[in-house]
Amino acid sequence: AQSVTQLGSHVSVSEGALVLLRCNYSSSVPPYLFWYVQYPNQGLQLLLKYTTGATLVKGINGFEAEFKKSETSFHLTKPSAHMSDAAEYFCAVSERSNYQLIWGAGTKLIIKP
Amino acid sequence: DVKVTQSSRYLVKRTGEKVFLECVQDMDHENMFWYRQDPGLGLRLIYFSYDVKMKEKGDIPEGYSVSREKKERFSLILESASTNQTSMYLCASSFGRSGLRYEQYFGPGTRLTVT
Numbered sequence: 227a228q229s230v231t232q233l234g235s236h237v238s239v240s241e242g243a244l245v246l247l248r249c250n251y252s253s254s255v256p257p258y259l260f261w262y263v264q265y266p267n268q269g270l271q272l273l274l275k276y277t278t279g280a281t282l283v284k285g286i287n288g289f290e291a292e293f294k295k296s297e298t299s300f301h302l303t304k305p306s307a308h309m310s311d312a313a314e315y316f317c318a319v320s321e322r323s324n325y326q327l328i329w330g331a332g333t334k335l336i337i338k339p
Numbered sequence: 340d341v342k343v344t345q346s347s348r349y350l351v352k353r354t355g356e357k358v359f360l361e362c363v364q365d366m367d368h369e370n371m372f373w374y375r376q377d378p379g380l381g382l383r384l385i386y387f388s389y390d391v392k393m394k395e396k397g398d399i400p401e402g403y404s405v406s407r408e409k410k411e412r413f414s415l416i417l418e419s420a421s422t423n424q425t426s427m428y429l430c431a432s433s434f435g436r437s438g439l440r441y442e443q444y445f446g447p448g449t450r451l452t453v454t
Contacts, residue, residue, distance in 0.1 A: 269445035
């Protein structure tokens with residue numbers, strides 16, 4: 227069965243520093259890939275997605291992610307962290323045969339002033 | 340903008356009570372989902388529905404049931420609430436069309452406490 231691993235339940239970076247949140251999936255067939263963000267006491271919001279085509283995907287709020295098939299990874303990056311980026315981030319992968327998404331456990335991003 | 344609304348943001352219920360959580364979407368989406376979210380466990384799928392009156396069990400359906408009588412509305416029912424059902428409940432919806440069906444839109448969540 228498909229699985230998604232997010233390395234680090236908490237990641238702490240200084241304001242202005244690079245943000246790197248890691249996501250690896252298990253499927254041998256390239257799936258659709260997603261990053262969602264959840265701000266405190268809110269639902270999830272789509273940050274970006276990869277379906278087909280260009281492997282570097284740009285999303286909202288300056289985030290981007292690169293699909294690397296050989297590494298089965300879809301890591302999320304942002305060049306310069308802002309205090310408003312503090313949130314929980316979820317990586318999700320589709321099961322192409324059905325409607326469902328398989329979710330990672332989430333990574334809480336902490337921004338230090 | 341896609342809008343998914345949930346009937347309550349916060350809910351406190353007693354053990355043994357029957358609990359109804361309502362979700363409504365306004366984008367004519369075919370698919371609707373109920374998840375529960377617990378710290379360190381990510382999102383776990385309880386039930387989903389791909390059409391009116393259709394439902395499929397997710398990963399953790401025990402203790403829950405669902406109802407979808409209209410396309411825009413998907414209800415989650417806790418038949419007899421227990422303390423281990425204290426959690427954040429998230430509703431989501433998506434299109435049914437191929438290529439679009441995986442992008443899910445979420446409501447704000449209902450934080451349920453069972454005492």
